[in-house]
Amino acid sequence: MKDLGANNLIGRTRAAVWHPCTQMKQLEASPPLAIARGEGAWLIDTDGRRYFDAISSWWVNLFGHCNPRINAAIIDQLGKIEHVMLAGATHAPVVELSERLSSLTGLGHAFYGSDGSSATEIALKMSAHYWRNVGQAEKNGFISLQNGYHGETVGALSVTDIPLFKDTYAPLLRHSVQVPTPDARLAEPGESAEAFALRCADALETCLAVHAATTAAFIVEPLVQGATGMAMYHPAYLTRARELCDQYDVHLIADEIAVGFGRTGTLFACEQAGIKPDFICLSKGITGGYLPLSAVLTTDEIYAAFYGDATARGFLHSHSYTGNPLACRAALAVLDIFGTDQVIAANRAKSLDMTKALAEVAAHPRVRHFRHLGMIWAFDVIDAAPAFATRFHQAALAHGVFIRPIGSTVYLMPPYVVAPDEMTLLAEGVLQALNLSLAA
Numbered sequence: 001m002k003d004l005g006a007n008n009l010i011g012r013t014r015a016a017v018w019h020p021c022t023q024m025k026q027l028e029a030s031p032p033l034a035i036a037r038g039e040g041a042w043l044i045d046t047d048g049r050r051y052f053d054a055i056s057s058w059w060v061n062l063f064g065h066c067n068p069r070i071n072a073a074i075i076d077q078l079g080k081i082e083h084v085m086l087a088g089a090t091h092a093p094v095v096e097l098s099e100r101l102s103s104l105t106g107l108g109h110a111f112y113g114s115d116g117s118s119a120t121e122i123a124l125k126m127s128a129h130y131w132r133n134v135g136q137a138e139k140n141g142f143i144s145l146q147n148g149y150h151g152e153t154v155g156a157l158s159v160t161d162i163p164l165f166k167d168t169y170a171p172l173l174r175h176s177v178q179v180p181t182p183d184a185r186l187a188e189p190g191e192s193a194e195a196f197a198l199r200c201a202d203a204l205e206t207c208l209a210v211h212a213a214t215t216a217a218f219i220v221e222p223l224v225q226g227a228t229g230m231a232m233y234h235p236a237y238l239t240r241a242r243e244l245c246d247q248y249d250v251h252l253i254a255d256e257i258a259v260g261f262g263r264t265g266t267l268f269a270c271e272q273a274g275i276k277p278d279f280i281c282l283s284k285g286i287t288g289g290y291l292p293l294s295a296v297l298t299t300d301e302i303y304a305a306f307y308g309d310a311t312a313r314g315f316l317h318s319h320s321y322t323g324n325p326l327a328c329r330a331a332l333a334v335l336d337i338f339g340t341d342q343v344i345a346a347n348r349a350k351s352l353d354m355t356k357a358l359a360e361v362a363a364h365p366r367v368r369h370f371r372h373l374g375m376i377w378a379f380d381v382i383d384a385a386p387a388f389a390t391r392f393h394q395a396a397l398a399h400g401v402f403i404r405p406i407g408s409t410v411y412l413m414p415p416y417v418v419a420p421d422e423m424t425l426l427a428e429g430v431l432q433a434l435n436l437s438l439a440a
């Protein structure tokens with residue numbers, strides 16, 4: 001078969017692939033990269049051009065592409081069993097992963113899905129089902145944060161609050177209640193992030209006082225609201241939310257799908273607030289960006305409410321690929337790397353170096369709200385033109401960096417394997433892309 005090269009791949013993708021989160025017509029002006037392979041933090045296209053994957057392939061990649069240790073684990077598992085259904089069967093990778101996630105989160109049994117949205121669905125259903133099992137079936141509503149994001153499936157979209165994704169499907173969605181976001185950018189002049197977070201927690205209390213009797217759970221992205229544009233907030237909000245959820249008998253669901261596995265500087269973001277949620281949703285980085293997998297862990301008390309002789313009392317939810325052995329082995333390899341390479345400690349130093357490298361960006365006259373937590377950096381561009389995100393994306397590509405701004409917010413979420421010289425290159429790329437896209 002004749003290899004027709006990159007241009008043809010782009011033509012064929014436009015003809016055959018419906019790309020996610022994309023107005024397909026825009027691919028005429030802004031074609032996708034045709035990626036042939038990956039190497040560490042780099043993506044290499046079919047013409048051999050290299051791009052630094054500065055957003056970790058939609059926030060999933062932790063230890064680089066084609067990581068030898070994760071590759072080896074998957075290859076080893078391929079020689080044993082690629083998949084077996086998890087109803088009526090079990091296997092070592094899923095047992096070991098469940099044990100390790102439990103000891104890391106302090107939560108009990110792990111229930112598996114295939115992606116983040118299904119983890120959200122599982123947590124919402126489990127929470128409402130718990131209340132039904134304990135005789136409080138009227139507690140089946142949900143509270144979430146303004147500007148929050150929990151996925152695109154109909155249930156997850158119901159607790160999401162991003163108009164661009166949500167409004168079109170509004171007639172399909174179940175009503176949920178939104179409370180003010182503690183996004184530190186919204187603090188009054190002179191008000192600290194902590195004081196603002198506590199003020200927002202008061203609003204949560206007011207909401208709970210009205211709705212607790214009909215509310216199953218409050219679902220939240222801990223510390224960073226990713227999809228709205230890396231909105232960051234003070235951990236005091238979560239500490240107070242935990243107290244309020246206890247006080248008003250409402251579950252706290254921590255959606256750590258984006259922030260889990262070290263993104264915010266601790267293995268899980270909730271650790272920074274010193275809290276344990278009733279449910280934790282994990283996905284994205286869980287397999288190092290290799291295979292689709294999500295997990296929901298919950299307390300022994302909630303688990304126990306499903307345990308009994310009546311079948312319908314059990315959690316009768318399933319996905320065909322639940323607990324896929326290859327994905328679990330990738331996840332175990334990721335946890336091994338966290339341990340042997342002391343990744344959390346190493347990232348602390350990297351985080352400081354990267355912030356230093358971005359000093360000129362942070363001081364740029366068109367940049368405001370430069371913010372940073374763990375391995376996430378973000379800033380907002382003042383008076384950005386409507387086409388800013390596309391222009392910036394293309395200007396950055398010309399400098400060998402793959403970045404996709406969210407509106408006027410530019411963010412970096414590099415794989416943890418980012419090296420010192422790559423930080424310099426990344427910072428220069430951002431600065432040049434910024435100047436180019438603003439000059440255009």
Ligand SMILES: *Cc1c(COP(=O)(O)O)cnc(C)c1O
Nearest residue numbers: 115116117149150151226257258
């Ligand atoms: C990405 C994301 C999801 C959805 O995960 P998918 O795998 O894309 O379905 C849910 N919640 C948060 C916080 C996310 O960032």
